[in-house]
Amino acid sequence: xxLIGEEKKPLxxxxxxxxxxAAALVMQGNTSVELILFSILQYFATIGPVALGLGLxxxxxxxxxxxxxxxxxxxxxxxxxxxxxxxLGAACGIGVGLLIGLSQGVLVTGLGLSSIxxxxxxLITLAGFAxxxxxxxxxxxxHADVTSAINAPVLGIFSFRxxxxxxxxxxxxxxxxxxxxxxxxxxxGSDPTAAATAGVRTTRIVVIVFMxxxxxxxxxxxxxxxxxxxxSPSGLTDIxxxxxxxxxxxxxxxxxxxGTPIGIALGALTLCLLNAGxxxxxxxxxxxxxxxxxxxxxVAVAAAPQLYRIIPQRS
Amino acid sequence: xxxSTAQLxxxxxxxxxxxxxxxxxxxxxxxxxxxLERGEIRALCGGNGAGKSTLVKILTGVQAPTSGVIAVxxxxxxxxxxxxxxxxxxxxxxxxxxxxxxxxxxxxxWLGHADAPWQRxxxxxxxxxxxxxxxVGLDNLSLNLKIAELSLxxxxxxxxxxxxxxxxxxxxxxxxxxxxxxxxIARVFDAVRALKKSGCTIIYITHRMGEVYxxxxxxxxxxxxxxxxxxxxxxxxxxxxxxxxxxxxxxDVYPPSDTNLGRVMLxxxxxxxxxxxxxFSVRVCAGEIVxxxxxIGSGSIETIRALAGLTHNATGDVCIDSKRLALGSxxxxxxxxxxxxxxxxxxxxxxxxxxxxxxxxxxxLSETSNGGFVRPRLLNRLAVGLARQVGFDIDRLGVTAGRLxxxxxxxxxxxxxxxxxxTGVILMNxxxxxVDMGARAEIYQTLRRLCDEGNAVLLASTDLEEVVGxxxxxxxxxxxxxxxxxxxxxxxxxxxxxxxxxxxMAA
Numbered sequence: 001x002x003l004i005g006e007e008k009k010p011l012x013x014x015x016x017x018x019x020x021x022a023a024a025l026v027m028q029g030n031t032s033v034e035l036i037l038f039s040i041l042q043y044f045a046t047i048g049p050v051a052l053g054l055g056l057x058x059x060x061x062x063x064x065x066x067x068x069x070x071x072x073x074x075x076x077x078x079x080x081x082x083x084x085x086x087x088l089g090a091a092c093g094i095g096v097g098l099l100i101g102l103s104q105g106v107l108v109t110g111l112g113l114s115s116i117x118x119x120x121x122x123l124i125t126l127a128g129f130a131x132x133x134x135x136x137x138x139x140x141x142x143h144a145d146v147t148s149a150i151n152a153p154v155l156g157i158f159s160f161r162x163x164x165x166x167x168x169x170x171x172x173x174x175x176x177x178x179x180x181x182x183x184x185x186x187x188x189g190s191d192p193t194a195a196a197t198a199g200v201r202t203t204r205i206v207v208i209v210f211m212x213x214x215x216x217x218x219x220x221x222x223x224x225x226x227x228x229x230x231x232s233p234s235g236l237t238d239i240x241x242x243x244x245x246x247x248x249x250x251x252x253x254x255x256x257x258x259g260t261p262i263g264i265a266l267g268a269l270t271l272c273l274l275n276a277g278x279x280x281x282x283x284x285x286x287x288x289x290x291x292x293x294x295x296x297x298x299v300a301v302a303a304a305p306q307l308y309r310i311i312p313q314r315s
Numbered sequence: 316x317x318x319s320t321a322q323l324x325x326x327x328x329x330x331x332x333x334x335x336x337x338x339x340x341x342x343x344x345x346x347x348x349x350x351l352e353r354g355e356i357r358a359l360c361g362g363n364g365a366g367k368s369t370l371v372k373i374l375t376g377v378q379a380p381t382s383g384v385i386a387v388x389x390x391x392x393x394x395x396x397x398x399x400x401x402x403x404x405x406x407x408x409x410x411x412x413x414x415x416x417x418x419x420x421x422x423x424x425w426l427g428h429a430d431a432p433w434q435r436x437x438x439x440x441x442x443x444x445x446x447x448x449x450x451v452g453l454d455n456l457s458l459n460l461k462i463a464e465l466s467l468x469x470x471x472x473x474x475x476x477x478x479x480x481x482x483x484x485x486x487x488x489x490x491x492x493x494x495x496x497x498x499x500i501a502r503v504f505d506a507v508r509a510l511k512k513s514g515c516t517i518i519y520i521t522h523r524m525g526e527v528y529x530x531x532x533x534x535x536x537x538x539x540x541x542x543x544x545x546x547x548x549x550x551x552x553x554x555x556x557x558x559x560x561x562x563x564x565x566x567d568v569y570p571p572s573d574t575n576l577g578r579v580m581l582x583x584x585x586x587x588x589x590x591x592x593x594x595f596s597v598r599v600c601a602g603e604i605v606x607x608x609x610x611i612g613s614g615s616i617e618t619i620r621a622l623a624g625l626t627h628n629a630t631g632d633v634c635i636d637s638k639r640l641a642l643g644s645x646x647x648x649x650x651x652x653x654x655x656x657x658x659x660x661x662x663x664x665x666x667x668x669x670x671x672x673x674x675x676x677x678x679x680l681s682e683t684s685n686g687g688f689v690r691p692r693l694l695n696r697l698a699v700g701l702a703r704q705v706g707f708d709i710d711r712l713g714v715t716a717g718r719l720x721x722x723x724x725x726x727x728x729x730x731x732x733x734x735x736x737x738t739g740v741i742l743m744n745x746x747x748x749x750v751d752m753g754a755r756a757e758i759y760q761t762l763r764r765l766c767d768e769g770n771a772v773l774l775a776s777t778d779l780e781e782v783v784g785x786x787x788x789x790x791x792x793x794x795x796x797x798x799x800x801x802x803x804x805x806x807x808x809x810x811x812x813x814x815x816x817x818x819x820m821a822a
Contacts, residue, residue, distance in 0.1 A: 177435065178434055178435050178436075179433055179434060179435050180425070180431050180432065180433050180434065180435060181433075182435060183418060183422045183425070183426060183435055184426070186415065186417055186418055186422075187415035187417075187418055187422075187423075187426050189417075190415035190416055190417035190418060191414075191415050191416060193413075194412060194413040194414055194415055195413070195415055195426065195427070197409050197413035198413040198414070198415075198423075198426045198427035198477070199397055199398065199401070199426070199427025199428070199429070200426060200427045257415065257416070257417035258417055
């Protein structure tokens, strides 16, 4: 169970990508390893928490596609509310994220709605709301000290943001592997009816998972915005595709019940390595999309249930 | 003589006094009283709609009674939710298994426990998990295995073990053997007997006569929301119990067989399915019902599925009405005259979210449409005709299939096979799984009538009583091969059972 079983595939993919990246960098004669690792972890800090939140909803057999908009809105609200105190702004942003998650969870469980339609509604509404909050303008953050503190390297390759992301995964892994709550989450996604019959309060689990997803996306949005020192309503909606990709590469099943935080972390890191490697090699962003798509497709085909029909089996 | 255990001892382990449950104007159960002793196994029998599940829901705190009292050890209790019932020592082993397939044995045992610790694993918790597994005869099972890797019997035993880990001293088993083969049933029986010995009180819900007599001390029969009788099993003859359950004469259950067979409808030679069926040959004539019997893993279910075109890698010579059939495609098999009724009604048999009417005509759209447009009036007329043929209440054709009882759902599945211009072969797996006695009788009549109209029926069943009563010929299977063929006259439950388990006894 746990660490070794489910993460084999994402670990293998991660390994292949990491070795290819290292080989490419060596051949290129690139020596700024520390800088590359730093930038990898910075990107991880952006997509990691979002992928974790989204992945957890997928494990619970739901789907929170509003994560990008939540991130965007939380960042904008934090900057707008931070005029006197950046901590107050961050609290407001993350609070709004939790509230978004709570509303979605209650709508999904209370009214029996599909989480895709609910979170799609939120995705569109929140994207619009971000423009309202900012008055369709780019708003600068007036706390240069906060920005530099958030971006300052720690131990060479880390920053506040990446440490936060790593901490999120560590806590989530602990809950997942070691606590009753983790078991109940997997049970809910694995077979909701069976879990409810067994006595699990599946409604509560789903609501909490949506709140975690909203909260993590909001936190990632707030810290990224503080790091960039500017809030833009159009900024962060491109996060959805990388987040879903990270979850799927990380072994999260679209039918629920399968996947782990460590798997999601490996999935997110794989994307970060790809991104960093391709950037270092000077591949254009458009071509990067093609490479990413190829990796995703390979993962999907490798997991295809009917693959055995094509590959002849030895008896 | 009806026993009244309440009079034998002043305080019963579990007592139900005059419980009534109403939903609006509908009375689900009325004036139900029961009393059970420590270590008693009580069979609870009755058709669908008899009120068994309502009673179970009240006992397990899922629903509150409209009136009446439940008492445990003489103390009256009001369960507000399942947790209350769990704490009072009552646990339900549900018919639809309530295990999470992606979780380990250990995690499933503790899932939903009212007082589970916050940690996933503790030394004490693992110790108790092992003890509860040992109590149901699964001593050697690893706690780390995922449920998806276990057999159905093992899953059923784990459900029971979960009841034990909750310190349940009163277990309600809801048809625990419905999906098991004979040998697996024996394991469940052993576990239930061990529980009885340790003082557990057990309510055992079943449709199977044999289980009542083999396992239970007393039996309560319910019909139409009321208790018809409660008697000691040794005091009630088999035929009498059956008649009480179905509310009609026993001779009406299995229709007489027809001796006039027609031409050969289905000829199967050297059917093979890799990993499941090694060699299967059979010949079925029009007007004949042939039953394949075997334990789970014997290949009986897989044989039927392969003939229905549902197995991509099946090989063999199959002729239907003297025409060669290519295996591996369900549409090809269907257009050749194969009609399949699945063992997995919820997932493969019917469309749960669609009305009964749509289900009934779902294989007939080409007959009821013209140039791609469906003709509602023709469709309705066809659905009504089919409903009459299979004994389905035509006033309920508008009801969503998922809300119907197992028996009525199965009638829909069979209705799709009935009333064709072209005769063919009806393939069925577990024709009456989860179907009550009353509806069973109607399904048997329908099958016999379909045969009389020139169809042939090939079915696989693990219910030996049904096989012996219904079919004209029995084919037994073991390890993917045919073990023997018997005519109805010389097939008895014991000879069949010996044949399908023979190899394992010798091993």
